[in-house]
Amino acid sequence: MPGKTDLSKLNCSLARTLEVVGDWWTLLIIRDAFLGVRRFGDFQKSLGIAKNILATRLERLVVNDILMRGGSEKRPVYQLTERGHALLPAMVALMQWGDTWLSAERPPVLVTDEEGRPVLPLHLRSAGDEVNAETVRFHPGPGATARTRAFFDKLPLPDDSDAAPSNTAKRRR
Amino acid sequence: MPGKTDLSKLNCSLARTLEVVGDWWTLLIIRDAFLGVRRFGDFQKSLGIAKNILATRLERLVVNDILMRGGSEKRPVYQLTERGHALLPAMVALMQWGDTWLSAERPPVLVTDEEGRPVLPLHLRSAGDEVNAETVRFHPGPGATARTRAFFDKLPLPDDSDAAPSNTAKRRR
DNA sequence: CTGTATCCTTAAAGATACTG
């Protein structure tokens, strides 16, 4: 994309994450790595990706310490690092969403533990309670800039939700 | 991108999901929607995105039933649907990964429940047990095609992991 | 087998002007 916006400027963990794994291929490569794919050629065949693109992506993943290059120089193997493994919840969450909301049929792939028991749907918890997606709140965190705080200040209150205010220029600002 | 590969062909829930929310902006728009942003202009200012791009993305999100257009014709509000809300775990998982592995400083944003208690890090569970990212398994699911099954058959076993086989043409196939 | 090195295509992103 032309002069792609630098997402890291957004001061947001999500943006930073997307900066690293947010393109079309990267997460699929990581998925393959979780599946056990290790070799350049196997990634290529599995994904049908061009070799130069794959090379770029693998290099980037290695630089970002998500994959590590092992094996011999001539026939490297790519394996997930600790940081790479830590992406599993995010990956599974995305897969589960697709399973639930996008698949007409049954899911093609199951995730299980060592004993073959299926991994359960992810739920958000806070101090022992379920978190409702409709009522979660976001707050300026300890790393919030003044700009971020200002942003939150201008946000409509949750109650405010529906029905456009429609009367003009009422909102504080 | 030129003739972007149709990820939906990969017969994978993750690929299908990325097909819908996998581009640079979409997840950030959804994040904003979770934050409480509702108006075209607010999305635009928050993200610094071009108007035509934003319009396209919003339209796509509405078509995909992740956002719904409410309010008046002239001043619509965009709100998350049930399907959109269901993306929260995936979004939080990505944010948490960024918080943990990418942020030098403290996270700029906190996610909390109604009482202000922080949302805990997501953990995978299977039948009551924690799932270890190093030992999870993927299996052909009920929706697996013959091709998918063949793919799994050729995968190296988990034990097989390190040290390249190095001796040539040994692998079954 | 695992990559570079080139060249080419195109769609995505941006800027801007304009409309209801």
Added chain:
DNA sequence: CAGTATCTTTAAGGATACAG
């Protein structure tokens, strides 16, 4: 305010060919 309509740019992606 919420978009459409153009126009331009550019970098991502693909297709080879080639090298170690």
